[in-house]
């Protein structure tokens with residue numbers, strides 16, 4: 387509790403009488419974290435996030451995806467209907483609350499909100515297929531552990547308005563390219579098809595028929611799922627249940643012809659651009675809106691939470707949240723933190739963990755301070771990355787800062803230099819120094835930086 391809070395609680399005491407040793411003891415909530423410059427942990431380091439977001443923006447632009455931003459707060463009903471009442475996300479993990487007669491939720495994912503925005507703004511009236519991407523916070527009340535947080539960030543892409551298998555292949559290619567640009571290896575792409583609604587209903591009956599005699603041997607969670615959402619049992623991590631599932635019927639035996647043809651096309655397309663994959667008939671995904679093609683990217687070395695990204699086709703989401711008919715759509719979302727964990731694990735964060743400056747200006751003396759301010763302003767206008775201390779530290783201390791700031795050059799200005807109209811330019815790598823007229827500084831640095 388800080389001094390102000392103590393003063394408020396014990397109103398008798400004016401704030402200055404509260405001892406200064408009462409510390410501010412607030413911490414961020416478990417399962418959330420701060421992102422700040424120079425943080426030791428890569429998942430909390432601003433510079434890593436900026437680097438990654440830059441790459442994502444560039445990659446999405448290359449693929450022709452435009453950014454979409456929706457509110458963090460949505461109506462609970464949208465998520466309940468869109469994601470599905472019996473899913474873990476809706477039944478156990480929502481941060482939902484009431485205000486007046488309304489129930490709101492901190493969004494646990496972005497696909498339902500984006501489809502809501504698409505319908506609300508009649509975006510189907512834009513010509514052609516719509517391609518969107520996003521990066522933003524999502525919230526799930528899960529038990530926090532490495533790679534699993536209560537506030538985490540998803541980036542993802544949604545292609546709305548086509549059932550062409552090239553769209554499915556395109557989002558797979560996009561994700562694969564991103565891993566390549568970032569240098570992330572050891573990923574596995576798992577794919578499956580869930581078929582159409584009828585195929586899934588027939589499969590559901592077959593699975594329930596197979597599992598019912600084993601009901602006593604299932605965990606309580608799986609017994610509940612048996613009546614509510616039996617396909618989710620396929621996701622179980624419980625060894626005894628996995629053994630039971632070894633002889634269970636597979637969805638592949640129930641797939642409708644159209645889905646099977648589409649699935650073959652997607653496999654052909656991604657193979658044709660050299661993307662390896664593993665077929666996994668148990669991959670059903672944890673959200674109810676999926677049908678047909680589904681997929682997940684996994685990575686080794688980041689612990690139990692190894693799903694880097696997941697997605698699939700969700701043609702039936704739109705009617706579930708108010709559209710008159712199905713709207714074909716496909717997309718994926720990836721956990722940004724897990725991506726950073728994978729980068730860290732593969733030693734890909736080091737060179738992106740700090741900002742590199744072109745110039746660090748060192749000024750000693752009152753005249754020099756004013757001159758340094760003008761030089762910095764001029765250089766920043768010329769798109770140079772400029773750093774400068776705003777205090778009265780010694781030249782030595784400022785040089786140390788320039789070193790730590792990873793600057794290419796230091797520009798040293800003392801009152802003497804101001805009088806002589808020149809600064810000393812120090813190459814921080816070679817240590818060489820050179821006197822340069824103030825009027826030539828920008829040109830001198832720009833030439834060396836290009």
Ligand code: HAM
Pocket residue numbers: 494495496497526528533534535536538539540542543544672673693694695696697698699700716717718719720721722723724
């Ligand atoms: P999801 O599989 O629930 O799919 O989440 C996508 C990704 O978000 C996961 O693969 C994981 O990397 C990350 N993630 C999920 N929960 C957490 C958590 N608690 N902490 C850290 N990271 C997490 C969806 O959300 C779908 N909307 C994906 C999609 C888009 N399908 C079609 N379009």
